[in-house]
Amino acid sequence: MVHPNAVEFGPATGLSCRECGALYELGPSFACTECFGPLEVAYDFGTVRRADIESGPANIWRYRSLLPVPVDVETKPNLQPGWTKLVKADRLAAELGMRSLYVKDDSGNPTHSFKDRVVAIAVEAARTFGFHTLSCSSTGNLAGAVGAAAARAGLDSCVFIPADLEAAKITMASVYGGRLVGIEGTYDEVNRFCSELIGDELGEKWGFVNVNLRPYYAEGSKTLAYEIAEQLGWRLPEQIVIPVASGSQLTKVDKGFRELVKLGLVEDRPYKIFGAQAEGCSPVSRAYKAGQEVVQPVKPDTIAKSLAIGNPADGPYVLDIARRTGGAVEDVTEREIVDAMRLLARTEGVFAETAGGVTVGVLTKLVREGGLDPEAETVVLNTGDGLKTLDAVAEHARPSAVIRPSLAAFRTAFAN
Amino acid sequence: MVHPNAVEFGPATGLSCRECGALYELGPSFACTECFGPLEVAYDFGTVRRADIESGPANIWRYRSLLPVPVDVETKPNLQPGWTKLVKADRLAAELGMRSLYVKDDSGNPTHSFKDRVVAIAVEAARTFGFHTLSCSSTGNLAGAVGAAAARAGLDSCVFIPADLEAAKITMASVYGGRLVGIEGTYDEVNRFCSELIGDELGEKWGFVNVNLRPYYAEGSKTLAYEIAEQLGWRLPEQIVIPVASGSQLTKVDKGFRELVKLGLVEDRPYKIFGAQAEGCSPVSRAYKAGQEVVQPVKPDTIAKSLAIGNPADGPYVLDIARRTGGAVEDVTEREIVDAMRLLARTEGVFAETAGGVTVGVLTKLVREGGLDPEAETVVLNTGDGLKTLDAVAEHARPSAVIRPSLAAFRTAFAN
Missing domain, CATH: 3.40.50.1100 (Rossmann fold)
Structure with missing residues (x-):
């Protein structure tokens, strides 16, 4: 199946349904219209050699010949994750x-999480599809990864999280300057809300990395x-x-x-x-x-x-x-x-x-x-x-002792 | 000046006083006995080529020919920092x-700080000098770096910090299982205390990365x-x-x-x-x-x-x-x-x-x-x-809004 974005998606040739095998053009689609199964990226890799990979950059773009990204992906502003x-x-x-x-x-x-890998692929897809806002539902790590990746790429972001996440994840997800929305509910409720949003005019122009960009994202x-x-x-x-x-x-x-x-x-x-x-x-x-x-x-x-x-x-x-x-x-x-x-x-x-x-x-x-x-x-x-x-x-990781700065105090604290 | 550890310290040939130039053998010394100036590592690099460096590992050991470390340093258990x-x-x-x-x-x-670079060099020196406990005074990042490096190297650690540090740094410095001691005072007081400790029998067998191992440490x-x-x-x-x-x-x-x-x-x-x-x-x-x-x-x-x-x-x-x-x-x-x-x-x-x-x-x-x-x-x-x-x-990095998972609530929150 020929697709319109041959250059932008490198070796990817289309999307295929994981359940029924139906083929689709590369686009911001995520579910099979025949059977509602999830779509995933199909490829024609040609020949890939170890030496070509080994001479690539020290990040995930060394594997660009195995991913739905353009050959010049490493020159674009992204966070260059991977090779951990x-x-x-x-x-x-x-x-x-x-x-x-x-x-x-x-x-x-x-x-500082594996989410940078998946988001980096989604960012390239978002650019190609003309989405100017990156979005997602997140249990925390994805929120930070999307916020940071959007900032570096010069995209807007609007991220949805359960309101009761760890403080560190909330602060990190906010610091990059995008919108962060706390939802009163579990992650599964946040996720359902995002699916609703994508069907609404409010969200239809957004690239939800783990919904309408999921086939690309997941490849990361x-x-x-x-x-x-x-x-x-x-x-x-x-x-x-x-x-x-x-x-x-x-x-x-x-x-x-x-x-x-x-x-x-x-x-x-x-x-x-x-x-x-x-x-x-x-x-x-x-x-x-x-x-x-x-x-x-x-x-x-x-x-x-x-x-x-x-x-x-x-x-x-x-x-x-x-x-x-x-x-x-x-x-x-x-x-x-x-x-x-x-x-x-x-x-x-x-x-x-x-x-x-x-x-x-x-x-x-x-x-x-x-x-x-x-x-x-x-x-x-x-x-x-x-x-x-x-x-x-x-509660398990605290100082062994807090003392005054003197040898006597140290001796007393560690007498045994 | 010939020194006893020619193999362990790679291209390093001795320690020299930064003030008066006096030369010393490589050892756990840090101050000139002539003028009390700080000692630093002296080298005989020989020829170093770009290609040799470029074919090295993606961490600081690619520069081992420019550091006081053995040629096989990358095979030893350390955190392999650098190449950020x-x-x-x-x-x-x-x-x-x-x-x-x-x-x-x-x-x-x-x-997650540059301190991993300096500590990695100090760990190798500590091993060579037979120190089984790594120690330091720290404003926080060094505490975590020493704790982690000691854990990976199988050494004990005892780290001293001002008791009022950020909670994240205290938890991180403790989690690696070494001793962490909070000192009621400023970093400069912690540092003075460590100098006292090093002169005392309590601390004389310890490798203080930023005191008696400082000449090596600083090279990182x-x-x-x-x-x-x-x-x-x-x-x-x-x-x-x-x-x-x-x-x-x-x-x-x-x-x-x-x-x-x-x-x-x-x-x-x-x-x-x-x-x-x-x-x-x-x-x-x-x-x-x-x-x-x-x-x-x-x-x-x-x-x-x-x-x-x-x-x-x-x-x-x-x-x-x-x-x-x-x-x-x-x-x-x-x-x-x-x-x-x-x-x-x-x-x-x-x-x-x-x-x-x-x-x-x-x-x-x-x-x-x-x-x-x-x-x-x-x-x-x-x-x-x-x-x-x-x-x-x-205080500047908070959610834009906290809402119920409904389109109506989202519309209300972002009406403008």
């Missing part, structure tokens, strides 16, 4: 009794898969633990791995994908354990607010992938989340967001219970930054 | 009426100069604005530029160095304006706590460099700091710490008052992260 560290976590591995463990640490992105998560494989020396990990909010990230990491295999950039070897949720918002984990193929929505109640999506759009796909690859979906308690955040900080010097506590917590639980092979090469994702969820650890 | 973004700030430049402006954004470091700031020059395409900027706390960073950026010229890695062309302080802690700026060569200590009172050093050790060197290069030292009010933080966020999507507000504020002031050439290529440093100093902007 893959930390060899030997001290954490030792504590867990594992042989080979890595932390993919996306707190190194410009606004593939870069996590590409980077992990390249950073391992062009090799897929044997096991990977990924947080599940909407489930989009996990499905796109799987898509990214499969693309690398198909293009001959990595060897085709089996990998297992594990989804991680907080017990307080674990609709996918519950469905997995119950052997179901559908996901019953829940009302979230967890400190892992960035994962607090009670009605995850990609939940069924997550179940498919976990089962197909031989992985699992698991959840952890609030206490396990905090313990895992502290464990990761103490062993590797990585201060993760609560969502990172969820993945490391699930990793810990799966190793302990035998659900994950401690001998297999494993990657765990940290998708956010501890500075945004300070309250979670504040 | 040099953001082409066209929108900020347009607002200020400048032709070519870049922001060197060190919020991209692992603990040179990497800012190297990266800026390389990221500009192996060229020195014509003007650079650098925050002044102790003044060490500014003096080492100058040292780094001069080394690049001497090694033939960049063309020898003039550059001007500008120092930036907060009015509430501006001892160096005051001395500069008064035409003095000594710096009168002050008692700090500013929201830019990471720059709140009232008795800056390198103050006289900063004065020398500003005058020698044709730069200046300037200061800005609390209001100007906050305005500059918001300006940078709104134009470039960079959420800087208060210290970044100080440099961008001074840049703005100097351009406005004619002290800095708007036609010359200019770099301004952001050395920290807005998430650590949220209170500074919190």
Whole structure:
């Protein structure tokens, strides 16, 4: 199918329905008019070589030949996210009794979460479609990422969040000068409101990164898969633990791995994908354990607010992938989340967001219970930054003592 | 002078007194026994080529041939800081009426401040000297950097801070599991206490990164100069604005530029160095304006706590460099700091710490008052992260509205 924006979208050739396969031109569409299934980007990659990627910039644009973006994307004003560290976590591995463990640490992105990856792709699509305002519903990290990306690109922004988010996320999302609107309700209610808005004249000229730009936006998560494989020396990990909010990230990491295999950039070897949720918002984990193929929505109640999506759009796909690859979906308690955040900080010097506590917590639980092979090469994702969820650890992270500046006072405080 | 650790310290050949030039073996020493002047690392670089650097890792270890570290430093467990973004700030430049402006954004470091650079060098020295505990006095960013680096390296840590620091910095510094000690007093009192401690048996086995490891530690700031020059395409900027706390960073950026010229890695062309302080802690700026060569200590009172050093050790060197290069030292009010933080966020999507507000504020002031050439290529440093100093902007960064999730409520809130 020929489309009108061949240059602007690089190797992308159209949009295809993930359910019925119907094909559409590249545009600001997100749902199949035939079956209402979600649309995703279809490509004609041609030949892609490791050397071309390796000579690219130290950000996600090194993979521009695998993304719906123009070839000159790196010259445009964007935040240049990605190429974050893959930390060899030997001290954490030792504590867990594992042989080979890595932390993919996306707190190194410009606004300190993986959301900068997806937003960067959406910004390019918004430009092409002539949207002058970027918008989204957000559990917090996306709000900051959209605000910052819009500011740098010279676009307006109007972002919607649940009004009860962490203070750090609210301040950060506001500081870039766009509009931030607090909604009295859960993320799922914010999301429904945005869908209404997009059908209204108020919002029809806006680019909602995770609604009408979602097919482009979601592709940004593939870069996590590409980077992990390249950073391992062009090799897929044997096991990977990924947080599940909407489930989009996990499905796109799987898509990214499969693309690398198909293009001959990595060897085709089996990998297992594990989804991680907080017990307080674990609709996918519950469905997995119950052997179901559908996901019953829940009302979230967890400190892992960035994962607090009670009605995850990609939940069924997550179940498919976990089962197909031989992985699992698991959840952890609030206490396990905090313990895992502290464990990761103490062993590797990585201060993760609560969502990172969820993945490391699930990793810990799966190793302990035998659900994950401690001998297999494993990657765990940290998708956010501890500075945004300070309250979670504040009571455990205080000065050992407060003293006057004298040796005598120091001796008294640390007599033992 | 031959030294015992030839392998561990790479191109370093000894320590030399910055005042009298006396030479010492490489060791945990920091003051000249002849004249009490500060010691700094002396080198024999041999030949260093651009290509060797360019083929190195995307962190400060690409410059290992210019630092007091072993050749295999990148294989050791450290946080691999550096190679942060040099953001082409066209929108900020347009607002200020400048032709070519870049922001060197060190919020991209692992603990989100430039301190990861200096600590990484100190950790290697501590290992070599057999120190098992890392320590420091800190205005906040260094505390987090030391805590994280020690955790990753498997060392103990004991960090001293003024007890009234920002909550985010206290939590972050504690989360890595080392000891954090709050001192009732200013940073200068904390610093004096640490000097006492180092002379006492309590602290004599500790590596204080900014006291007995200071000659090594301070060299880490040179990497800012190297990266800026390389990221500009192996060229020195014509003007650079650098925050002044102790003044060490500014003096080492100058040292780094001069080394690049001497090694033939960049063309020898003039550059001007500008120092930036907060009015509430501006001892160096005051001395500069008064035409003095000594710096009168002050008692700090500013929201830019990471720059709140009232008795800056390198103050006289900063004065020398500003005058020698044709730069200046300037200061800005609390209001100007906050305005500059918001300006940078709104134009470039960079959420800087208060210290970044100080440099961008001074840049703005100097351009406005004619002290800095708007036609010359200019770099301004952001050395920290807005998430650590949220209170500074919190009252200006709030939701535009909080509403129920309905189109009617949205219409009412945004009727105009």
